[in-house]
Amino acid sequence: MKAAMGAIAHGDVAEKTIQSTGAWSLLPTQAMLSCAIPSHHMNGHLRSMINFPAWLGKNSTSTNASGSSSSSDRTLISIWLPDVTTMACDYIEPLQKAITMPLVQKECKGVREVINFYNHYALTKEDAESINELATWPDQKAAKIETKVKSALTRALNKEHRLLPFAQEGVVEGRREPR
Numbered sequence: 379m380k381a382a383m384g385a386i387a388h389g390d391v392a393e394k395t396i397q398s399t400g401a402w403s404l405l406p407t408q409a410m411l412s413c414a415i416p417s418h419h420m421n422g423h424l425r426s427m428i429n430f431p432a433w434l435g436k437n438s439t440s441t442n443a444s445g446s447s448s449s450s451d452r453t454l455i456s457i458w459l460p461d462v463t464t465m466a467c468d469y470i471e472p473l474q475k476a477i478t479m480p481l482v483q484k485e486c487k488g489v490r491e492v493i494n495f496y497n498h499y500a501l502t503k504e505d506a507e508s509i510n511e512l513a514t515w516p517d518q519k520a521a522k523i524e525t526k527v528k529s530a531l532t533r534a535l536n537k538e539h540r541l542l543p544f545a546q547e548g549v550v551e552g553r554r555e556p557r
Contacts, residue, residue: 382416389413474513477506481523486530493534503535 389412396404476495480488495501 382419385415470513
């Protein structure tokens with residue numbers, strides 16, 4: 379490893395010389411010192427499969443989750459949670475259970491309990507969707523909720539006039555009267 383580090387250091391000296399004096403004839407030497415010789419000294423083999431495609435998929439999922447969590451940052455959740463990591467590690471599972479379990483176990487009879495929970499914590503339907511997206515565990519609780527129960531919850535939320543302690547984005551105004 380010491381020989382590889384030495385070759386890389388000499389490659390850096392060659393690169394600095396190339397950059398400062400314009401001695402482009404040193405470029406093949408710099409390439410050998412920076413890449414080929416250190417690889418030869420390390421002479422290792424790739425023992426495991428390259429996992430870049432899997433990492434790329436997981437990175438995409440975490441980026442989407444980060445977007446979901448930042449959208450719920452604009453609500454009351456941001457007042458009582460210090461950061462997204464705390465939310466994901468400590469609060470997502472209990473929040474998801476409180477939102478989904480009454481709907482799974484009691485079906486339409488659990489709708490009122492969930493709405494009361496929404497009202498108590500000033501949550502919106504979008505917050506609940508973000509929570510379910512962030513909670514990607516093997517036992518997808520939200521997937522077990524029947525369509526008729528989801529529809530009943532949506533209808534009940536639309537009927538109820540809820541006052542939230544923050545302004546919601548995308549408030550749709552009524553039509554303007556023609557002048």
